Amino acid sequence: MWRNSSLIPIILLTSLLTSCGGYPRYLNFPFDNAGRGLNSPSEELTPQISSPYLVFVSDRNGSQSIYLFNAQTRRLMDLPGLNALDEIASHPSISEDGRYIVFTASRQGKSDIYLYDCETQQKRDLTPTLNTETRNPTISADGDRIAFEVANNGQWDIMVVDRSGNPLAIQ
Numbered sequence: 001m002w003r004n005s006s007l008i009p010i011i012l013l014t015s016l017l018t019s020c021g022g023y024p025r026y027l028n029f030p031f032d033n034a035g036r037g038l039n040s041p042s043e044e045l046t047p048q049i050s051s052p053y054l055v056f057v058s059d060r061n062g063s064q065s066i067y068l069f070n071a072q073t074r075r076l077m078d079l080p081g082l083n084a085l086d087e088i089a090s091h092p093s094i095s096e097d098g099r100y101i102v103f104t105a106s107r108q109g110k111s112d113i114y115l116y117d118c119e120t121q122q123k124r125d126l127t128p129t130l131n132t133e134t135r136n137p138t139i140s141a142d143g144d145r146i147a148f149e150v151a152n153n154g155q156w157d158i159m160v161v162d163r164s165g166n167p168l169a170i171q
Contacts (some may be wrong), residue, residue: 021107026056028078028094035166046090046091047091048092048093048094049094050094050095050096050097050098050141051071052070052071052072052098052151053068053070053071053094054068054069054071055069055071055092055093055094055101056069056092057089057090057091057092057103063083063085063087063088064088064089064090065082065089066079066082066089066092066103066116067079068094068098068101068118070098077118079101079116079118079121080121081116081121081122081123082101082116082121082123082146084105084107086108087106087107087108088105088106088107088118089103089104089105089106090103090104090105090106090135091103091135091136091137091143093137093138093139094139094145095139095140095141095142095143096141096142097117097143098118099117099118099143100115100116100117100118100139100143100163101116101118101139102114102115102116102126102137102138102139102146103116103137104134104135104136104137104148104150109126111132111133111134111135112125112126112127112128112130113125113126113127113134113137113146113148113161114126115139115163115165124164124165125165126146126161126164127148127161127165128165130150132150132151132152133150133151134148134149134150134151134159135148135149135156136148136149137154143163144162144163145160145161145168146160146161146162146163147159149161
């Protein structure tokens with residue numbers, strides 16, 4: 001059974017995946033009760049696309065984790081070391097080539113921005129020294145820059161860093 005909150009993003013993403021015809025189409029991937037495919041009985045949140053990849057958050061394994069689906073192979077990709085049982089992951093974004101995933105993870109009330117390299121299977125905290133809330137990261141197409149929101153002096157500011165977490169001056 002489709003949940004209304006999950007249906008709208010799938011329709012919109014489908015138009016991005018197909019990019020032909022000018023109208024939304026449903027993704028034609030089979031439903032998988034075991035949660036090994038794209039469509040499952042769990043809620044899929046904040047999907048982002050970089051064709052052929054679709055990155056999203058799901059609670060299908062009992063915790064809010066990041067998943068990466070390859071539309072060409074029609075399979076979820078293994079992401080060893082990405083998700084942790086004591087973290088709540090949210091708002092993933094993926095580089096154009098599918099190598100880098102950036103996301104927010106909250107642990108014990110503190111949120112940080114993380115970068116995961118799918119090639120090396122390494123996860124890095126980009127904001128370990130920020131003692132403030134962070135949210136909504138996005139990564140550049142080439143994976144060189146990450147922008148996100150930072151709570152600063154009672155307002156939300158935008159910070160841009162490189163893949164190592166070094167702040168960049170934007171002119």
